[in-house]
Amino acid sequence: xxxxxESDFLNFINRYFPLIHPNILLERGDDCNLISSxxxxxxxxxxxxxxSHFSRQYFSAGDIGYKALAVNISDISAMGAxxxxxxxxxxxxxxxxxxxxxxxxxxxxxxxxxxxxxxxGGDISRARFLGIDITIWGNINNRCLERKRCxxxxxxxxxxxxxxxxxxxxxxxxxNDLFGSLEAIKAHLRPRLFVEQAxxxxxxxxxxxxxxxxxxxxxDLPRFLGPELGADLLIREDNIHPEVVKYATSQGCCPVEFAxxxxxxxxxxxxxDKGVMSELKAYFPEFMYLGQVLPTPGLKLSxxxxxxDGFDHFSNMI
Amino acid sequence: xxxxxESDFLNFINRYFPLIHPNILLERGDDCNLISSxxxxxxxxxxxxxxSHFSRQYFSAGDIGYKALAVNISDISAMGAxxxxxxxxxxxxxxxxxxxxxxxxxxxxxxxxxxxxxxxGGDISRARFLGIDITIWGNINNRCLERKRCxxxxxxxxxxxxxxxxxxxxxxxxxNDLFGSLEAIKAHLRPRLFVEQAxxxxxxxxxxxxxxxxxxxxxDLPRFLGPELGADLLIREDNIHPEVVKYATSQGCCPVEFAxxxxxxxxxxxxxDKGVMSELKAYFPEFMYLGQVLPTPGLKLSxxxxxxDGFDHFSNMI
Numbered sequence: 001x002x003x004x005x006e007s008d009f010l011n012f013i014n015r016y017f018p019l020i021h022p023n024i025l026l027e028r029g030d031d032c033n034l035i036s037s038x039x040x041x042x043x044x045x046x047x048x049x050x051x052s053h054f055s056r057q058y059f060s061a062g063d064i065g066y067k068a069l070a071v072n073i074s075d076i077s078a079m080g081a082x083x084x085x086x087x088x089x090x091x092x093x094x095x096x097x098x099x100x101x102x103x104x105x106x107x108x109x110x111x112x113x114x115x116x117x118x119x120x121g122g123d124i125s126r127a128r129f130l131g132i133d134i135t136i137w138g139n140i141n142n143r144c145l146e147r148k149r150c151x152x153x154x155x156x157x158x159x160x161x162x163x164x165x166x167x168x169x170x171x172x173x174x175x176n177d178l179f180g181s182l183e184a185i186k187a188h189l190r191p192r193l194f195v196e197q198a199x200x201x202x203x204x205x206x207x208x209x210x211x212x213x214x215x216x217x218x219x220d221l222p223r224f225l226g227p228e229l230g231a232d233l234l235i236r237e238d239n240i241h242p243e244v245v246k247y248a249t250s251q252g253c254c255p256v257e258f259a260x261x262x263x264x265x266x267x268x269x270x271x272x273d274k275g276v277m278s279e280l281k282a283y284f285p286e287f288m289y290l291g292q293v294l295p296t297p298g299l300k301l302s303x304x305x306x307x308x309d310g311f312d313h314f315s316n317m318i
Numbered sequence: 319x320x321x322x323x324e325s326d327f328l329n330f331i332n333r334y335f336p337l338i339h340p341n342i343l344l345e346r347g348d349d350c351n352l353i354s355s356x357x358x359x360x361x362x363x364x365x366x367x368x369x370s371h372f373s374r375q376y377f378s379a380g381d382i383g384y385k386a387l388a389v390n391i392s393d394i395s396a397m398g399a400x401x402x403x404x405x406x407x408x409x410x411x412x413x414x415x416x417x418x419x420x421x422x423x424x425x426x427x428x429x430x431x432x433x434x435x436x437x438x439g440g441d442i443s444r445a446r447f448l449g450i451d452i453t454i455w456g457n458i459n460n461r462c463l464e465r466k467r468c469x470x471x472x473x474x475x476x477x478x479x480x481x482x483x484x485x486x487x488x489x490x491x492x493x494n495d496l497f498g499s500l501e502a503i504k505a506h507l508r509p510r511l512f513v514e515q516a517x518x519x520x521x522x523x524x525x526x527x528x529x530x531x532x533x534x535x536x537x538d539l540p541r542f543l544g545p546e547l548g549a550d551l552l553i554r555e556d557n558i559h560p561e562v563v564k565y566a567t568s569q570g571c572c573p574v575e576f577a578x579x580x581x582x583x584x585x586x587x588x589x590x591d592k593g594v595m596s597e598l599k600a601y602f603p604e605f606m607y608l609g610q611v612l613p614t615p616g617l618k619l620s621x622x623x624x625x626x627d628g629f630d631h632f633s634n635m636i
Contacts, residue, residue, distance in 0.1 A: 030465050031396035031529055032362040037355035044350040045405040045453050047443045078349035087363040125365045133407055135363050135453040147348050211349055
């Protein structure tokens with residue numbers, strides 16, 4: 001079955017997302033929606049495009065719907081905020097029928113329901129390839145956790161796994177999961193989110209900044225530190241997920257280096273006063289100590305200068 | 319010149335849009351931006367895709383940048399609200415260099431500066447075709463003007479021109495402006511916006527509802543009225559822009575019918591208590607009386623039942 005009209009398609013969406021929701025003031029379908037804000041709102045928008053961000057070769061329709069929303073939720077978490085709702089713009093190629101869209105909206109609405117997000121509105125258009133563009137907004141808890149707030153001597157940490165999604169992607173690309181890397185594959189298709197952890201982090205006054213790692217730690221860390229500071233990373237192989245270690249080793253790579261170039265980790269990268277580290281470690285089971293902030297720019301790995309690039313949307317063209 | 323990296327491109331954007339602005343709380347470049355809201359915010363998001371929404375055959379880069387933002391501003395006006403800022407997601411094909419982008423951002427920033435809009439953030443990605451996705455937010459004046467607020471007997475009106483952009487598009491498509499239709503061409507490439515008019519309309523308590531006409535009046539009017547009501551349109555040829563009349567007549571079309579199927583008019587369609595009409599007419603030079611709301615569904619043209627379809631993104635595929 002295909003959709004005969006725009007309103008057919010919009011009615012189909014309504015099966016998965018309620019027209020009204022406590023986080024929006026208007027029913028979906030007007031020129032805009034209205035958001036009632038009790039304080040500052042954080043807002044972000046991300047593209048999720050076929051061939052650039054996902055492949056239909058190994059993403060099911062449900063995975064695409066899920067991940068398109070997940071990467072946006074991750075941006076809200078990266079501020080220590082709680083997601084409230086989103087706008088959905090769809091670029092729709094002609095070859096996709098209602099089976100695809102049923103699974104797509106099923107995957108997306110699973111996640112939306114889990115975090116009680118409103119679908120506020122959006123736009124649809126025919127296009128030559130499948131693309132999803134989501135804008136998400138969230139409420140700040142007590143304060144917003146920004147980038148570039150580190151101080152020399154601070155502790156760096158992540159909540160989540162480095163390199164796991166990259167491992168999963170490699171398995172999916174080769175179509176050959178030699179190692180039974182189920183967690184890695186899941187990390188790539190349906191990344192774990194750390195919404196509650198992010199909100200809790202904003203309650204610790206010693207936590208100074210937060211971001212989400214999407215282009216690989218070696219690329220994102222300098223963005224987090226800003227141009228004045230550097231870091232010494234003290235990551236041991238036993239900090240890395242065993243599926244990453246197994247795959248990297250099989251490829252003759254150093255598992256720690258492989259993990260540092262992750263990409264699409266969607267884990268949280270934070271910095272905190274070192275006095276709060278033991279508290280954080282006790283509070284968050286996913287806490288992983290990364291190293292410490294240095295007073296001068298540049299990355300070190302266990303004291304040795306480290307130089308390498310991460311992912312760039314211009315230089316790493318598909 | 320082409321861009322060597324993502325940060326090259328982002329630095330280029332910074333030449334056109336300030337990193338900080340009174341309408342945003344953070345510098346562009348974090349995972350989210352922060353909006354300080356003093357009341358309810360209205361928010362909307364629109365796609366503007368090559369081949370679906372514009373053609374590079376007759377849109378200059380500056381026109382594309384201008385119109386991508388204009389259609390979003392129109393959505394905010396449609397609520398009687400004032401635009402504050404936007405997020406910009408770009409799908410970037412490889413064949414476009416810095417000359418293109420200089421003109422693109424020049425066109426877009428002209429409009430952003432005119433309305434004092436902040437560029438809050440966004441996303442960029444390589445893609446197979448050029449696409450712009452903008453999310454815009456605005457502040458409600460004293461109240462929000464929604465769709466489906468008409469009552470039987472209300473006056474219907476538009477602020478702006480019907481069919482003018484369609485005339486311009488026809489000229490541009492054929493590449494042959496036989497009639498010197500300069501206003502029509504401008505209406506298609508750089509549509510006029512009615513921000514101040516929209517905000518002022520929300521000050522008239524007799525004005526009940528508002529929307530912007532984007533898919534042609536015959537298609538948008540039923541959306542505005544809702545399923546319970548209809549309208550009798552009393553439009554005379556002398557209400558239609560002379561460039562529309564001239565073109566429609568040359569094609570053997572009725573100018574009024576041609577105008578009703580406009581598409582991309584981006585004029586404001588409103589309804590008001592009939593007692594306020596003379597005031598509105600005196601206040602807004604662009605006011606055009608359309609007709610009146612009927613208690614039963616269906617459109618009439620000067621009392622005669624009228625049936626026709628407008629633009630549908632699914633059935634009118636390119």
